[in-house]
Amino acid sequence: MGGCAGSRRRFSDSEGEETAPEPRLPLLDHQGAHWKNAVGFWLLGLCNNFSYVVMLSAAHDILSHERTSGNQSHAVLLADILPTLVIKFLAPLGLHLLPYSPRVLISGICAAGSFILVAFSHSVGTSLCGVVFASISSGLGEVTFLSLTAFYPRAVISWWSSGTGGAGLLGALSYLGLTQAGLSPQQTLLSMLGIPALLLAGLLWYIVPLVVVYFAEYFINQGLFELLFFRNTSLSHAQQYRWYQMLYQAGVFASRSSLRCCRIRFTWALALMQCLNLVFLLADVWFGFLPSIYLVFLIILYEGLLGGAAYVNTFHNIALETSDEHREFAMAATCISDTLGISLSGLLALPLHDFLCQLS
Template sequence: MTFLATRGHLGTRAMWTQTQRPSPTITHLDLTATLSPQLPRVLVSGVCAAGSFILVAFSHSVGTSLCGVVLASISSGLGEVTFLSLTSFYPRAVISWWSSGTGGAGLLGALSYLGLTQAGLSPQHTLLSMLGIPALLLASYFFLLTFPEPQDPGGEEEAERAARQPLISSEAPESKPDTSSNLSLQEKWTVFKGLLWHIIPLVLVYFAEYFINQGLFELLFFRNSSLSHAQQYRWYQMLYQAGVFASRSSLRCCHIRFTWALALLQCLNLAFLLADVWLSFLPSIYLVFLIILFEGLLGGAAYVNTFYNIAQETTDKHREFAMAAACISDTLGISLSGILALPLHDFLCHLS
């Protein structure tokens, strides 16, 4: 019996031949697949991340700063779709660790910027101090990631497979994860339609979440606070990221299957904070701190549970494509919120 496992970060393929016992041994290592799609994506992601820090740090105009933001978005989006699709070649528990890592990255970024600027470092030098992060990304990709172990066809894998509700029903036995390029357009479309139940609530969560972050954070200003306007904004960002990190790390403690409830709660969050910006009825900034922490908890929980549910409900053959396709959820939600939040923010500023 033959298994095909793919090394994610170099796209290297290794063939294991299994005889009568399930102890695989490597019999062939094909290095011709080194330049698979993952390698250039990760390189571009790292270069764009470094370019974004440099552009914004030395920017003297809004246009240049926006170009830096675009590069950061390219780096984030390309990295997410690449590494999430690679999780299909590892045990499903890796989804929890991936989500926890992304939440930790957001919290570490917010805390480091808040701490360094509070300590007196200029925003320019703070951004330049972050140039080591893209280098760490590339180093971890090339030197830290390991070959995914071939899974024993018995035991836990069989139990998971029996309990799974696949997005595409099929009587054929499941194969080990293969590249999504082997799927036909019809198969991809069928898988994508099955993903909509997971994609739509995550789009709504991210729409409401980033509508708050991009359109309302700056307007939630308390003049009677000891914190300046800029400091209040930084604390909002830090608390939001803390909530995201906590909930993205909670999968082993709390698994939420029906993510529509999270979407509803996040939309209620948006409505409540929008009403406060309009009417200014909240008496204390600490109440806003709690709401923003709750906002982060909802967003992180929606993210980790959505991708875990997809990993559970897709067959091995379709999982890589499904994980990559579902990445449009947060991108679409963030983009739509930005389109609507910008004019609303300007409108509310004119009113005040």
Template sequence: MGGSAAGSRRRLSDSEGQRAAQEPREPREPRPPPPDRQGAHWKNAMGFWLLGLCNNFSYVVMLSAAHDILSHKRASGNQSHVDPDPVPTPHNNSSRFDCNSVSTAAVLLADILPTLVIKLLAPLGLHLLPYSPRVLFSGICAAGSFILVAFSHSVVTSLCGVVLASISSGLGEVTFLSLTAFYPRAVISWWSSGTGGAGLLGALSYLGLTQVGLSPQHTLLSMLGIPALLLASYFLLLTSPGPQDPGGEEEAERAARQPLMSSEAPEAPEWKPDSSPSLSLQEKWTVFKGLQCYIIPLVLVYFAEYFINQGLFELLFFRNTSLSHAQQYRWYQMLYQAGVFASRSSLRCFRIQFTWALALLQCFNLVFLLVDIWLSFLPSIYIVFLIVLYEGLLGGAAYVNTFHNIALETSDEHREFAMATACVSDTLGISLSGLLALPLHDFLCRLS
């Protein structure tokens, strides 16, 4: 249907064709979509927002629960229990940081290493597996992660549940970012906003429910509706992708910038998910080289911010407040995710092409907070709250602008591969930060 409509628009009489060739070509103004397309646009926008929300939800909740998971203790009977507001009981009495015996970076690694493996292997052949089974498997893993951690009786079992959350999030991110190649580029903004919403809602819901007295076990079980919403959003809300409309503001911006790989794409491509053309190794390598200016800054941004989140948050402990250690950790996570949500939803307001600046600012945050942990010069936890909020703003802005820039600068036939390849950037940076945060935790916790 879309192809015949496009063909009818191209049918000109000979006289009209000659006159059009002689007259200077004027920029085409974007036309408002017809009502049926407008309805499809909003369904897809809401669909990708919900997919971003649901896909990252379990990942965020596991990081918010990291301190509780590692403080895990067995209660009487068959119930596993973690006190929502435990009294600080340092595992190392010689340390001023009130350390757990294991760094929260251990939860980070369990939550990110399976994702890293999936994203590294995805460009090699994940596209051969249809989208629907991937989405179904992702939803099942998300539900399994909540159930396994909720009924766990040991840290090891809990970490296995975290691994399931990682598989769900990693497979889902690769799948849905690749899927954006078959929809208008505006869905990238909605997807990014949804992932930011997952951070805020996930951290806030875990903080709020435990704050009012609900046990971590019942808090996790109350979140089982999220995987069901993921499946409903994909199978019931998204419309079938059609040909991309080459007009509009986004195409004008794209035409003014240098593409990552110059090649002529067929007009109004009608590629469908699960039937995209295979790229040669040479084409993949050329696209990958063009992505380096975006991959490297995003790796640095996520390395710095997750080194802070899972390596330093637990050590930024203030004894002169009414908040317990566990509550301080949950507030750090919630404020960070609030910043991420705000900046991932900001693409309509402002766009950043040079993401290197964001990487440098995030690295400065890391150094500043590391020096504070060593010297303890910040007088109030509220200053740290502001820094953590700012940290989230930088991280979210780097994410959404990176993928938006990639979408503008890749040709249609390369966009699916480019999205799947670039999404390894944040995961690689997070994995490196977790590996380095573990020995740093042990070193600092031995300090008197």
């Protein structure tokens, strides 16, 4: 029995010796993860400090509205650093209570908002507000991403640091190069909106279709409904508008409640169909070819169905296709889609509505 036990032990030892090379597979996985982490933190450092550097590079152009102050660029420096200082002072007191996901989302929105605000500004005060947004983005992002390095190998700190240095070089160089190439400061700043978008790049597959869907449907609702007026019906103009709104909301309710019986993976198709709705109804406003209001009723009900389906399926797809550790951030980041689409439609629907009213 002892011999058998010994042979079993020796057999087990030999098995261990034969299978000793197996840890190489985890080693390969570890090497792959190392480079993913390295590239990821380098890009985070780049994106985080990019707007901060660009605002300093654009200081002279930002203050060009002011003619009496000597065009002193230190005002931009203060606006670009004081909010970061406040964030770093307050961060140890309670920032840990706010999850990482909304912090990253706020940082990305502030970075994009800084470029837009400064690009379209016509006063120094507004421009400096844009610079403050860049500072908030940079400060909040730095505190957040440096805290995240605690959950990764120590080497990522070096890559993060290198990325922030790369932001300094690439930010200043890109602003110099684009303005030297003939772009105005406004065009240059707007062209840099892609950098904050890198923070959400992996989610654009979900975000963009939902933005497009909501842009198209609210463009229809608030820009075209009042112009889709039929005189050959007993309904007054106000009653027609109320019916349009009710049918739209009925479609939204039905499709948002339909996930158990109808699931759609490719929400881009819904975005395309909603855009076709917009083009079709815009053409009817222009040419007036639909003979009956009941056809418009059907189209508007269909519009609501598309909008509700896009909403529920987008978040359902995120729940299915993202990992547990990324799901919270993905949900929080994608929440901006409907609001962004509605806001853009409001900006464009108002002038178009007035233009079409003048034509009629």
